[in-house]
Amino acid sequence: xxxSLYQEFYKLAHRKVIWIAPIILLGLMVLAGYTVGxxxxxxxxxxxxxxxxxxxxxxxxxxxxxxxxxxxNNAILTLLYKASSKLYVYLSxxxxxxxxxxxxxxxxxxxxxxxxxxxxNKPVAWTTLYQYHQPLWENMLKASALDxxxxxxxxxxxxxxxxxxxxxxxxxxxxxxLIFMGQFLSSSILLxxxxxxxxxxxxxxxxxxxxxxxxxxxxxxxxxxxxxxxETGQLLNGALLYAIGFFILGYLVFRKKRF
Amino acid sequence: MLTxxxxxxxxxxxxxxxxVSFQVKPGEIVGLVGPNGAGKTTIMKTILxxxxxNGKITVNQQAITENHHAPLAKVGALIEHPAIYPFLTxxxxxxxxxxxxxxxxxxxxxxxxxxxxxxxxxxxxxxxKQKLGIAIALLNQPDLVILDEPMNGLDVEAxxxxxxxxxxxxxxxxxxxxxxxxxxxxxxVMTQVILINHGSMIVNQNVAAFNxxxxxxxxLNTVANAATTKLLQAHQLTFSKTKTGFLVPRxxxxxxxxxxxxxxxxxxxxxxxxxxxEQIIVDLLERQRGREHEKTLS
Numbered sequence: 001x002x003x004s005l006y007q008e009f010y011k012l013a014h015r016k017v018i019w020i021a022p023i024i025l026l027g028l029m030v031l032a033g034y035t036v037g038x039x040x041x042x043x044x045x046x047x048x049x050x051x052x053x054x055x056x057x058x059x060x061x062x063x064x065x066x067x068x069x070x071x072x073n074n075a076i077l078t079l080l081y082k083a084s085s086k087l088y089v090y091l092s093x094x095x096x097x098x099x100x101x102x103x104x105x106x107x108x109x110x111x112x113x114x115x116x117x118x119x120x121n122k123p124v125a126w127t128t129l130y131q132y133h134q135p136l137w138e139n140m141l142k143a144s145a146l147d148x149x150x151x152x153x154x155x156x157x158x159x160x161x162x163x164x165x166x167x168x169x170x171x172x173x174x175x176x177x178l179i180f181m182g183q184f185l186s187s188s189i190l191l192x193x194x195x196x197x198x199x200x201x202x203x204x205x206x207x208x209x210x211x212x213x214x215x216x217x218x219x220x221x222x223x224x225x226x227x228x229x230x231e232t233g234q235l236l237n238g239a240l241l242y243a244i245g246f247f248i249l250g251y252l253v254f255r256k257k258r259f
Numbered sequence: 260m261l262t263x264x265x266x267x268x269x270x271x272x273x274x275x276x277x278x279v280s281f282q283v284k285p286g287e288i289v290g291l292v293g294p295n296g297a298g299k300t301t302i303m304k305t306i307l308x309x310x311x312x313n314g315k316i317t318v319n320q321q322a323i324t325e326n327h328h329a330p331l332a333k334v335g336a337l338i339e340h341p342a343i344y345p346f347l348t349x350x351x352x353x354x355x356x357x358x359x360x361x362x363x364x365x366x367x368x369x370x371x372x373x374x375x376x377x378x379x380x381x382x383x384x385x386x387x388k389q390k391l392g393i394a395i396a397l398l399n400q401p402d403l404v405i406l407d408e409p410m411n412g413l414d415v416e417a418x419x420x421x422x423x424x425x426x427x428x429x430x431x432x433x434x435x436x437x438x439x440x441x442x443x444x445x446x447x448v449m450t451q452v453i454l455i456n457h458g459s460m461i462v463n464q465n466v467a468a469f470n471x472x473x474x475x476x477x478x479l480n481t482v483a484n485a486a487t488t489k490l491l492q493a494h495q496l497t498f499s500k501t502k503t504g505f506l507v508p509r510x511x512x513x514x515x516x517x518x519x520x521x522x523x524x525x526x527x528x529x530x531x532x533x534x535x536x537e538q539i540i541v542d543l544l545e546r547q548r549g550r551e552h553e554k555t556l557s
Contacts, residue, residue: 007355014347069344078342078395081307081334082356085326255326258270259309 004083004092011069012096021058022107028054029111033120041121042130043219046139049115051108052147052215056154059101060179063155064171066093067162067254076259090251094159101151105144112140131219139219146236147215153208153239154179156246163253182209187227205229208246211239260285260434261306261403266314268298268305268458275301276312276458283403283434283451288425290449291438292540298458299438300339303405306436307336318403335401337409341392345381349391352380358399366394369424371417385412393421397428404428406437410444422448446536454543461547469539476542477512480504480528481519490518499546506532506542 012018029049036044044050070076083089116123126137134142158175165171186209190201204210210228214235217224221232228235261283268276276298283289291299305312308328316323321330343352349372350363357363367376370390375383380391389412396404410418425435425448439445452469454462462469480503481487487505491498496515498505504527507515512529519526 010351010355011344011347014344014351016346073342073344074340075342075344077304077307077309077338078336078356080309081328081331081336084329087326259304 001084001088001092004079004088005095007079008092008096009099012100015062017062018100021062022104025051025054025058025104025108026111029108029115030120033115033118037121041116041124042128042136044121045112045116045124045136046130046143046219048108048112048140048144051104051111052143052150055101055104055108055147056151056179058104059097059151059154060158060175061172062100063097063158064162064175065168066097067159068166068168068171071166072168080259086255087251090159090254094155094247097155097159098152101148101155105148105151109140109144131221143215143219146218146232149236149239149243150212150214153211153243153246156243156250157208160246160250160253163250163257179209179212183212186210187213190227190229201229206238208238208242211235211242214239260287260319261436262315262317263302263306264315264317266302266305266312266316268301268310268312274458276305278314279455279458279460280314281453281460281463283436285402285432285434286429287451288429288435288437288449289451289453290445291436291453291455292442292445293438293455294544297455299455300407301458302455303336303338303407303436303438306405307331307334307338309338333399333402334405335396335398335403336405336407337392337396338405338407341388342395343380343383343388343391345379348379349376349383349387352391353394353398356395356398362400363398366397370394371420386414386417389413390417390421393424397424401433403434403436406435408439409437410439410441418444442537442540454540456544456547457551461543470536475509476506476532477509478504478528478530478532479507479512479515480526482525482527486522486524487519490522490524491515494518499542499549504528 029051032050033044036050070079079089080086124136127135130136130139132139157179158171161175161178162171165174186204186207189204190210205228210230213224213228214232217228217232217235225231230238263282264280265278266276266280267274267278279302281289291302293299301310304310306316306323308323308325308331311325318330318334323330344355347355350367353363353367367373370393372387372390372394375387380388383391389409393406393409396406409421413421422444425437429435437445437449446466449466451465452462453460478501479487479498484504488500491505491507494514496507496511498507509531516526516529
């Protein structure tokens with residue numbers, strides 16, 4: 001397992017996209033600071049300058065190539081025979097992407113602190129009360145922690161798709177399509193369910209794409225609760241359970257796959 | 260070192276490998292030979308725990324399964340294509356798996372890769388990638404090395420160099436299992452030959468014994484080849500057909516001459532043939548096809 005982890009970290013550290021992504025993240029956070037509005041400092045701080053959406057983008061691009069890179073470079077056979085078991089290969093890839101996710105969220109928090117010094121928005125104190133009558137710094141940390149769970153669910157979907165599809169470009173496209181269209185479809189169905197008073201709502205609201213509203217609902221409860229029809233705690237538990245389920249399913253596909 | 264005991268491999272319902280058994284001892288260079296689709300790569304993948312199988316495979320007396328690769332710690336392999344990440348340099352590709360930097364550096368020099376080892380692998384030619392793939396297989400002083408078509412894309416100098424390195428490692432006790440379509444190259448290094456066709460093992464012999472087959476045959480041509488075929492079949496004599504006549508074993512030529520004389524079939528030619536390695540393989544495969552054809556007819 002240690003050798004597999006070393007190999008995965010080594011490969012990650014040597015990929016250009018890993019180091020370019022934080023620079024792009026900074027650029028997009030600055031852009032969000034300008035575009036959201038001078039008076040929206042509290043919202044921008046709580047959302048870490050909208051870094052959560054951009055982190056999801058980065059994770060899809062980086063994560064989707066985690067398995068397909070092995071297939072395209074003919075490295076999967078070497079990787080598998082050199083590891084003690086298939087589980088170690090899968091787990092080490094998972095751990096490395098989760099650590100990178102953690103790194104991106106940590107970086108987004110640091111960048112938020114830095115960006116607040118710049119004259120992008122109206123200055124607001126960290127202790128200003130915002131959502132749930134909690135100080136701004138607490139909102140920011142909690143939103144970031146919840147987003148870690150949301151992005152873990154995204155990673156689990158990426159892993160499942162990557163084990164099903166070998167081609168790099170196809171995995172990236174399908175993942176983008178599934179995650180963003182999935183969210184759109186989920187909210188459309190949920191709104192339609194409400195509109196036509198169909199009895200599907202109690203079932204449909206538990207679909208995995210609805211769980212991707214977790215971070216947004218925490219920061220903007222009223223708007224997103226109307227769409228998700230679930231409490232934030234339910235979204236959190238749902239996201240965790242779906243993430244674990246997709247990780248297990250992904251591993252089962254990986255284990256059965258012929259190389 | 261390596262023991263393969265009665266392994267069967269299925270892909271879906273189709274049986275790809277049928278009851279294959281063999282051993283590879285320390286220092287041996289075993290050539291795995293056979294036509295395309297015979298099952299050579301599947302056997303190699305199975306040994307590396309990459310496919311499900313029935314039977315038993317052990318490396319240093321430790322059993323390998325699809326989900327237990329611990330006994331492969333001292334096994335190196337190059338299967339199908341070299342496993343190379345284009346965004347890493349050659350050296351970084353080696354560092355991924357290397358446990359001993361000195362051994363890695365020595366390998367780079369031994370394989371004459373010093374000139375380009377620090378450049379990104381995405382610019383490597385087919386031959387450079389192949390050499391790097393072989394270097395990955397030879398890393399960390401392995402006990403067993405499995406090479407699938409190692410000479411692919413290599414020029415003459417590189418081929419000679421790889422041959423020397425294989426012999427050098429074998430002298431130190433490393434066992435090799437090598438498949439190659441370039442039979443003449445394989446012939447120069449291997450000590451044991453395993454011939455596979457349709458997933459079954461036809462021959463498993465040391466090279467000296469295998470080469471004796473070369474002097475054991477005579478070429479026979481008569482004025483009535485069709486009648487000769489019937490006659491040989493009727494008397495259950497061993498023979499194989501060639502374009503112009505037959506190949507018959509040396510020990511049966513007197514009996515065949517007597518039979519032909521009794522039937523008044525005149526000889527056009529009866530001469531000893533010196534088969535080369537490739538011809539022996541082709542002859543063996545033709546004989547097996549003949550046997551299979553007879554089975555189908557009966």
